[in-house]
Amino acid sequence: MSTRAVASSSSSSPASALRPAVVGFGLALGFVLSRLGFTDWGELHRMLTFTDLRLVGAFGVAVVVTAIGLRVLTVGQHLPAKPFHSGIVPGALLFGVGWALSGACPGAALAQLGEGRLTALVSVVGVFVGSALYQAVAAAAARSAALTSSTDAPDAPDPAGIVCT
Amino acid sequence: MQFWDFLAGGAALGLVAVGYVAAVRRPLGVSGAVGGLVGAQNAGTGPALGAPLSKLEQAAFLFAIAVGAGLSALLAGTWGADVGNALTTSTASAALATSPGSLGLGATFAARFGDGGIGWAVVVVGAILVGFGTQWARGCTSGHGLMGVARLQKGSLIATAVFFGTAIVASLAVDAILGVR
Numbered sequence: 001m002s003t004r005a006v007a008s009s010s011s012s013s014p015a016s017a018l019r020p021a022v023v024g025f026g027l028a029l030g031f032v033l034s035r036l037g038f039t040d041w042g043e044l045h046r047m048l049t050f051t052d053l054r055l056v057g058a059f060g061v062a063v064v065v066t067a068i069g070l071r072v073l074t075v076g077q078h079l080p081a082k083p084f085h086s087g088i089v090p091g092a093l094l095f096g097v098g099w100a101l102s103g104a105c106p107g108a109a110l111a112q113l114g115e116g117r118l119t120a121l122v123s124v125v126g127v128f129v130g131s132a133l134y135q136a137v138a139a140a141a142a143r144s145a146a147l148t149s150s151t152d153a154p155d156a157p158d159p160a161g162i163v164c165t
Numbered sequence: 166m167q168f169w170d171f172l173a174g175g176a177a178l179g180l181v182a183v184g185y186v187a188a189v190r191r192p193l194g195v196s197g198a199v200g201g202l203v204g205a206q207n208a209g210t211g212p213a214l215g216a217p218l219s220k221l222e223q224a225a226f227l228f229a230i231a232v233g234a235g236l237s238a239l240l241a242g243t244w245g246a247d248v249g250n251a252l253t254t255s256t257a258s259a260a261l262a263t264s265p266g267s268l269g270l271g272a273t274f275a276a277r278f279g280d281g282g283i284g285w286a287v288v289v290v291g292a293i294l295v296g297f298g299t300q301w302a303r304g305c306t307s308g309h310g311l312m313g314v315a316r317l318q319k320g321s322l323i324a325t326a327v328f329f330g331t332a333i334v335a336s337l338a339v340d341a342i343l344g345v346r
Contacts, residue, residue: 016219016221017216017219017221017222018219018221018222018225019188019189019215019222021185021188021189022189022218022222022225022226022229023225023226023229024188024229025181025184025185025188025189025193025229026225026226026227026228026229026230026232026233027229027230027232027233027236028181028184028233029178029181029185029193029229029230029233029307030229030230030231030232030233030234030235030236030237031233031234031236031237032174032177032178032181032233033178033230033233033234034166034233034234034237034238035166035168035169035174035177035237036168036169036174036175036177036178037166037168039234040168040271041270041271041273041274042270042271042272042273042274043168045273045274045336046273048332048333048335048336048337049333049336049337049340050333054168054170054171055171056171057171057172057175058169058171058172058174058175058178059175059178059310059311060171060175061171061172061174061175061176061178061179062175062176062178062179062182062311063179063310063311063314063315064175064179064315065175065176065178065179065180065182065183066179066182066183066311066312066315067315067316067317069179069180069182069183069186069187070183070186070315070316073183073186073187074213075186075187075190075213075214076186076316077213078211078212078213078214079186079191079192079209079214079312079316080192080209080211080214081318082303082304082308082309082312082313082316082318082319082320082321083318083319083320084319084320084323085303085320087301087302087303088302088303088320088323088324088327089323089324089327090298090301090302091297091298091299091300091301091302091303091324092298092302092309092323092324092325092327092328092331093298093327093328093331094294094295094297094298094301095294095295095298095299095302095305095328095331096298096327096328096329096330096331096332096333096334096335097291097294097298097331097332097335098290098291098292098293098294098295098296098297098298099291099295099306099328099332100291100331100332100333100335100336100339101287101288101290101291101294101335101339102287102288102290102291102292102294102295103270103274103288103291104288104291104292104295105195105295105299105305105306105307106195106196106199106295106296106299106305106306106307107195107230107305107306107307108306109292109295110195110227110228110230110231110234111230111231111233111234112234112269113231113234114230114231114232114233114234114235114236114237114238115234115235115237115238115243115244115245116235116238116244116245116246116269117245117247117268117269117270118245118247118268118269119268119269119270119284119285119288120269122285122288122289122292123288123291123292124292125292126288126289126290126291126292126293126295126296127199127292127293127295127296127299128199128202128203128296129292129293129296130292130293130294130295130296130297130298130300131196131199131200131203131205131296131297131299131300132203132204132296133293133296133297134296134297134300134301135200135203135204135205135300138300139204
């Protein structure tokens with residue numbers, strides 16, 4: 001059996017698959033986000049208002065370490081591309097405002113919940129509701145695009161697209 | 166909690182990202198896992214890549230993030246420190262003494278939005294924007310900001326510049342409008 005055949009057979013994972021590394025690195029990510037203070041509204045606010053640049057520095061170091069690490073790993077070259085698309089600017093714009101207000105990016109919201117922060121209850125629900133809302137809007141847009149497009153174009157573009165983050 | 170300094174903390178975050186990719190052979194992304202659980206397509210396969218996360222793995226990954234952070238707070242003795250009725254260790258009591266009985270987001274937040282209905286509303290609206298925006302942009306701080314920027318991906322570089330930029334503007338605007346420094 002060729003490696004390609006092995007890879008393609010493993011790319012359709014059963015819904016019940018659970019790799020320990022996914023859990024292990026999830027635990028590590030939560031721990032590090034907490035110890036960095038990425039879950040702390042005040043720390044985040046001080047970064048975003050330039051009163052304390054510790055978190056900016058930390059993020060910069062993390063990016064450099066990740067860049068070097070991925071260059072060393074051969075798999076790093078095969079990760080899916082993140083090209084520009086029409087949702088990048090409006091999506092990131094809304095995310096930036098929401099991040100500044102709630103003090104929670106998706107990972108930090110979950111970490112805040114673990115830390116026993118009361119508002120994280122609504123942050124996590126809010127992130128999920130907002131995400132589901134987008135998927136619903138995108139699906140509706142895809143349906144209307146399919147309706148308005150001519151009948152000889154049966155496969156309408158999927159605005160929900162590929163989420164490979 | 167005594168936060169890690171930028172060098173050690175940043176290196177730890179980078180190593181987590183690299184370790185995840187080495188072990189799972191997928192890009193690390195929190196909003197991707199959230200999106201997968203609410204119906205988004207999870208794709209981007211290739212011969213060198215691992216299988217996309219299953220629904221169970223997406224849920225387990227998100228749950229593990231919460232547990233890992235909880236472990237951090239418990240070890241530091243700050244679990245629920247800002248929450249008035251939470252576990253009160255000696256450290257938590259000290260934290261309570263310096264912050265109002267806030268919503269769990271600390272004194273900086275409470276000084277701007279209080280610890281009542283307005284505070285809740287700000288968090289709810291903000292979190293919904295985070296969810297909607299990260300799905301629209303197909304990535305968040307981890308997928309775009311960390312993984313994408315480290316690989317100099319065009320979409321991620323633009324997304325990260327935009328979300329950092331608007332977050333800075335929004336934060337400065339909050340302080341200017343509310344007259345808090």
